[in-house]
Amino acid sequence: MTPTLIVFWAFAVLAIGSALLCITRRNPVASALWLVVTLFALAALFVLLDAQFIAVLQVLVYAGAIMVLFLFVIMLLNVGRATRSDMKGPLGLGVGVLLAGLMMVQLLALRFGAPPPQLTLAPNAMARAAAEQGMVAAVARPLFTTYLVPFEITSILLLAGLVGAVVLAKRRL
Amino acid sequence: MLLAPALGVSAVLFTLGVAGVLLRRNAIVIFMCVELMLNAVNLTFVALAQQLGVGGQIFVFFVMAVAAAEAAVGLAILLAIYRHRQTLNLQNINLLKG
Amino acid sequence: MPALPLSMVWVVPALPLFGFVLNGTLALTRPGAKRAVSIVGVGTLMLAFAAAALAVIEFGAQHAAAPLVFHYWDWLPSAALQVPFALQLDQLSAVMILIVTGVGALIHVFSVGYMHDDPGYARYFAYLNLFVFFMLTLVLGASFPVMFVGWEGVGLCSYLLIGFWFNEKINTDAGKKAFIVNRIGDFGFLVAMFLIFWRVGSLDFATVFAKAPAVFPPAGALITAITLFLFLGCTGKSAQIPLYTWLPDAMQGPTPVSALIHAATMVTAGVYLVARCGVLFALSPIGSATVAGVGALTALFAATIALKQWDIKRVLAYSTVSQLGYMFVGVGTGAYAAGIFHLATHAFFKALLFLGSGSVIHAMHRAYHATHSHEDAQDMRNMGGLARSMPWTAPLMWIATLAIAGIPPFAGFFSKDEILGAAFAEAAVRPAWYAFWAMGIAAALLTAFYMTRLMLYTFHGPNRTGEREREHLHEAPWIMTGPLVALGVLTVIGGALNVPPLLGGGAYLEHWLEPVTAAAGQLSPLVEAPPATEWALVVGAVLVAGLGIAGAFRILRPESLLHARLAPPESGLGRILWKKWYADELYDAVIVRPVMWVSREILWKVVDVRIVDGLLVNGTAVFTRALGWIGSQLQTGEVGAYVVLFVTGVLAVLFSALR
Numbered sequence A: 001m002t003p004t005l006i007v008f009w010a011f012a013v014l015a016i017g018s019a020l021l022c023i024t025r026r027n028p029v030a031s032a033l034w035l036v037v038t039l040f041a042l043a044a045l046f047v048l049l050d051a052q053f054i055a056v057l058q059v060l061v062y063a064g065a066i067m068v069l070f071l072f073v074i075m076l077l078n079v080g081r082a083t084r085s086d087m088k089g090p091l092g093l094g095v096g097v098l099l100a101g102l103m104m105v106q107l108l109a110l111r112f113g114a115p116p117p118q119l120t121l122a123p124n125a126m127a128r129a130a131a132e133q134g135m136v137a138a139v140a141r142p143l144f145t146t147y148l149v150p151f152e153i154t155s156i157l158l159l160a161g162l163v164g165a166v167v168l169a170k171r172r173l
Numbered sequence B: 001m002l003l004a005p006a007l008g009v010s011a012v013l014f015t016l017g018v019a020g021v022l023l024r025r026n027a028i029v030i031f032m033c034v035e036l037m038l039n040a041v042n043l044t045f046v047a048l049a050q051q052l053g054v055g056g057q058i059f060v061f062f063v064m065a066v067a068a069a070e071a072a073v074g075l076a077i078l079l080a081i082y083r084h085r086q087t088l089n090l091q092n093i094n095l096l097k098g
Numbered sequence C: 001m002p003a004l005p006l007s008m009v010w011v012v013p014a015l016p017l018f019g020f021v022l023n024g025t026l027a028l029t030r031p032g033a034k035r036a037v038s039i040v041g042v043g044t045l046m047l048a049f050a051a052a053a054l055a056v057i058e059f060g061a062q063h064a065a066a067p068l069v070f071h072y073w074d075w076l077p078s079a080a081l082q083v084p085f086a087l088q089l090d091q092l093s094a095v096m097i098l099i100v101t102g103v104g105a106l107i108h109v110f111s112v113g114y115m116h117d118d119p120g121y122a123r124y125f126a127y128l129n130l131f132v133f134f135m136l137t138l139v140l141g142a143s144f145p146v147m148f149v150g151w152e153g154v155g156l157c158s159y160l161l162i163g164f165w166f167n168e169k170i171n172t173d174a175g176k177k178a179f180i181v182n183r184i185g186d187f188g189f190l191v192a193m194f195l196i197f198w199r200v201g202s203l204d205f206a207t208v209f210a211k212a213p214a215v216f217p218p219a220g221a222l223i224t225a226i227t228l229f230l231f232l233g234c235t236g237k238s239a240q241i242p243l244y245t246w247l248p249d250a251m252q253g254p255t256p257v258s259a260l261i262h263a264a265t266m267v268t269a270g271v272y273l274v275a276r277c278g279v280l281f282a283l284s285p286i287g288s289a290t291v292a293g294v295g296a297l298t299a300l301f302a303a304t305i306a307l308k309q310w311d312i313k314r315v316l317a318y319s320t321v322s323q324l325g326y327m328f329v330g331v332g333t334g335a336y337a338a339g340i341f342h343l344a345t346h347a348f349f350k351a352l353l354f355l356g357s358g359s360v361i362h363a364m365h366r367a368y369h370a371t372h373s374h375e376d377a378q379d380m381r382n383m384g385g386l387a388r389s390m391p392w393t394a395p396l397m398w399i400a401t402l403a404i405a406g407i408p409p410f411a412g413f414f415s416k417d418e419i420l421g422a423a424f425a426e427a428a429v430r431p432a433w434y435a436f437w438a439m440g441i442a443a444a445l446l447t448a449f450y451m452t453r454l455m456l457y458t459f460h461g462p463n464r465t466g467e468r469e470r471e472h473l474h475e476a477p478w479i480m481t482g483p484l485v486a487l488g489v490l491t492v493i494g495g496a497l498n499v500p501p502l503l504g505g506g507a508y509l510e511h512w513l514e515p516v517t518a519a520a521g522q523l524s525p526l527v528e529a530p531p532a533t534e535w536a537l538v539v540g541a542v543l544v545a546g547l548g549i550a551g552a553f554r555i556l557r558p559e560s561l562l563h564a565r566l567a568p569p570e571s572g573l574g575r576i577l578w579k580k581w582y583a584d585e586l587y588d589a590v591i592v593r594p595v596m597w598v599s600r601e602i603l604w605k606v607v608d609v610r611i612v613d614g615l616l617v618n619g620t621a622v623f624t625r626a627l628g629w630i631g632s633q634l635q636t637g638e639v640g641a642y643v644v645l646f647v648t649g650v651l652a653v654l655f656s657a658l659r
Helices: A004-025 A027-050 A053-078 A088-113 A127-133 A135-144 A148-169 B003-023 B027-052 B057-087 C006-029 C034-062 C091-114 C120-138 C145-160 C169-200 C205-217 C219-237 C246-252 C255-264 C266-276 C278-283 C286-308 C312-333 C336-370 C395-405 C411-426 C432-459 C478-498 C508-523 C531-555 C575-580 C580-634 C639-656
Strands: C068-078 C081-089
Touching: A004 A027, A004 B027, A004 C246, A004 C575, A027 A053, A027 B003, A027 B027, A053 A135, A053 B027, A053 C580, A088 B003, A088 C639, A127 A135, A127 B027, A135 A148, A135 B057, A135 C411, A148 B057, B003 B027, B003 C312, B003 C639, B027 B057, B057 C169, C006 C034, C006 C068, C034 C091, C034 C120, C034 C395, C068 C639, C081 C091, C081 C145, C091 C255, C091 C336, C091 C478, C120 C145, C120 C255, C120 C266, C120 C432, C145 C219, C145 C246, C145 C255, C145 C266, C169 C205, C169 C219, C169 C246, C205 C278, C205 C312, C219 C266, C219 C278, C219 C286, C246 C255, C246 C312, C255 C266, C255 C278, C255 C312, C255 C336, C266 C278, C266 C312, C266 C336, C278 C286, C278 C312, C278 C336, C278 C508, C286 C312, C286 C432, C286 C580, C312 C336, C312 C411, C312 C432, C336 C395, C336 C411, C336 C478, C336 C508, C395 C478, C395 C531, C411 C432, C411 C478, C411 C531, C432 C531, C478 C508, C575 C580
Parallel strands: none
Antiparallel strands: C068 C081
16 A cells, blocks of 8 residues: 555545534534535645645635635524534435435446546546646646636626625625 | 545545435535535546546636635525524425425 | 310309309398399309200210210329219219209299398399209219219208298208208218228229129128118108108298209209119119118108198198109119109109299288288188189199199109009019009009199189288289299190100100110119000009099088188097108107207216316316326425435436446
8 A cells, every 4th residue: 555545545534534524513613614624635635636736726715715604604694503403304314314325326336337448548647747837837728728718707607606695695785 | 546546535525415415404504515515526527637637627626616606695695595584494494385 | 056065064063153152242242132133043044054955965966875074173182082073974964954954943033033022032042053053063973972062062052941031940940950850861871982982992983883783792781781871861862751851841941942952853862862873772672672662651651641731832842752752662663764754754843833832822921911911821721712813823733733643644644654664563573562563553542632632722612811811812923923834834745755665655765864774774674564564554543643633522622621720620530640640749759859868968967067078178177286286295395305306316317327
């Protein structure tokens, strides 16, 4: 077992474990904080998968911005107390676990199914690109050339989200 | 060669997100579980991008942008709902009843 | 004169159709334009008669052995069923178009006088022209479907004209009765057509009759069924037992209509059909025996009813039914020429009788109208002694009476005698015909009696119309007596068409029709009686007729007859005959009431209300609403439930992707 693999599995177990805690905590604040842990662990996995730039974004945007927004809302609404459980009843629980289990089985079956032939074509393409161009440039160059139009549209989307959030959240315009 | 274990972890995380959506009633927690699912998918993209090129990472970039917008609008909606109903428990929000 | 091509024969039916369109337009736009209507209505018929006469002369000059079929356009081209709109001119249809247009033209002329004061004058002529068009289509059609168009069309016109004075319910009821009873007959016609098409694969007369002897085994079940179904159609259209009941009621229409449609032309369509399909009937002994038997029975049965009717037109109506029975005896025996001959002579003398009665009714009606009386203008008990005021009508009707009774040398004598002779000769081979012949003779006796009764009560003895009305009784104007005279001439000389060789004649009509009847004649040869027997039959028939007339003079006492209002009710056999053997009551109890009951109690209250409205209409709504309710139960409003369903769907998609 290589050191990379050891580190990978360590963060993988951390991610899965904190996700489990996230969906089981009664207190929404606890859930949010455990989700932040999951996101950090995922960022670490991204680094191991040669996606350093995305990892940084993960920490900045997700853990830093989005989750803070969540915590703000929780506190704003004052629902952050550990109230009685909002878990579903035994029937809902049974159905939920059953469906989730089925999904797990199917996704893992997908995972162990024969991969499409393309997946084996160019191993380590990302590591080579990063070595040639630098880690940020490897992502930035296609982003601003090939994917320029979607990138610009994303800005409109963000603007729309911004305006929408203000309209929805404000009491009176 | 981390592709196979990364895909497995992604599957497990996604399932946990689905389970959270299925099991919880608190709208904010459900929202967080949706984010968890998005991240599981991101992991898949990144794992595949390691083998196939930068396209997957670009996609993750867009997913994050959409997630940010979604979070902003979604949380604003939750805010508005809470203001009207004084609750975020989805059991009590059933205006869609046919 | 240059000979026009015979394919122009379409002009003959087209002229009355043109007249119908013109008069129909006038009826809708300017119903008061009586002069224009008269010119169009009568003119088109005159022209049609001229065209028909030209066509028949040209056709006779060609000496065609086979029918001339003129194919105009493809009417129903659908796979195996190819029905062109084609007209057929042969010796039989030539005779028919002459009768239809000739008698039709005379009756149109008569109508100008008879209907002159009627507000529906234009409508009347439009219907009458339409009728002539359909009748010509019927007799000229070269296939069963084209003939059926005419067959249905004349039924429609009959319905329209019976209920012409639709303000009174009794008239519309009579029209409906005629229409519905005819539908029963049409059912038979249709089934026969289907059977023929099923076996022969064609509905053209030429093809069917050429193939019939090969396709249908003689006396087989199928050909018997076809002929019986065809004959069912004939019983409806030609008022034979059991479907005769509509014809007496049809007298509710204007009298010229009774003369044209319900005596001279339309009702003879059944006889024409049997004659046309002679090949088929010759192949089926049971079928032809049924035709002759029903005809003989109807002849006798209707004659008995006619004995005790007081309405002058009803007597003539039952007389028509009876005479149609004779024609069916003729064609059922295989003596097609005799049947058609009687058809022709009957058209002359029965049209004359009806128009004469129309003239009488016209006079009576005017007399009662002048004094504002509401007596029945058609009841013979209100007439009497009219010969004094109607010097033209009375003798002409006597001529027709002698003709229908079978007194030589009038037309009816020859044709009736020929039918009875053929029936008697046939009896040597098939004994059942003795009974038919006997019934025919008995009916002849009764015919002579009731026709003399009609004449005595109407024209002789003291007048019972009323003191004040008597001076208003006048002969009809010349436009009405003119056609009577023409028909009277035809009634006198019509017999010359087909004087049998026995009496020194040339049997012209029989030879003329030979190309048409030859095929049937070969299959089922007509039996010839020895001349001595024939002479005996002729003398016997004349004696019977004379006996009937003399008996009527001896028994009946016009002097002692009471006015309709004062007359005591009939009793005994007379009451039964007056009530028409209770046939209408019987039909009412056996058919009409059960049908009404089934319609009301089952079809309406169960089938319509419960099944159609309840189950199908409301049931569909309830079912849809139930489905909607089930669907709405999925809409719990709970996002959790939606998520469960959504995830289930995702799982299904994944599962199908994994396979």
